[in-house]
Amino acid sequence: MRIQLTAVGTKMPAWINAGVKEYLKRMPPHCRVELKEVAAGYRGHGNGDIKRVIKAEGERLLAAVPPRFRIIALERRGKALPTEDWAVNLERWFQDGDEIAILVGGPEGLSSEVIVRSDELWSLSALTMAHPIVRVVVAEQLYRAFSIVDGKPYHRGSQP
Secondary structure, three states: OEEEEEEEEEOHHHHHHHHHHHHHHHHOOOOEEEEEEEEOOOOOOOOOOOOHHHHHHHHHHHHOOOOOOEEEEEEEEEEEOHHHHHHHHHHHHHHHHOOOEEEEEEEEEEEEOOOOOEEEEEEEOOOOOHHHHHHHHHHHHHHHHHHHOOOOOOOOOOOO
16 A cells, blocks of 8 residues: 655654654554655735735645545544544545545645545644654544554554
């Protein structure tokens, strides 16, 4: 199975890169997760033309997704799934041979074109998160979900 974490931004703090790298190296050999970064648009001083920036970022995100990949967009209005549901979905997609692209927008979120093109919209939380942190959260949740699927002791969230 291949999963592509596709995110806006190419200059992340070292601690973000280290966190993502740590969780991705823990992934099982039967699941390859790749981080694909696309350039953030220039925002200048002040708002500028934010709609144009978001649209261009969305075009770059979609262009980075390989053909036939299922697209999961992370969006604040998306469906909030518990970790166990991530595991169920990932196991089903693994069994079906699906390949997944998880899209993370920039500071202002995703373009309407990305939302429309996505197969599913997921929300990580009702909290607002800085978009670099989302990468670490997604990498950890992928590892946690596969730990559930593989019967590893990492996840303890469903214990009574």
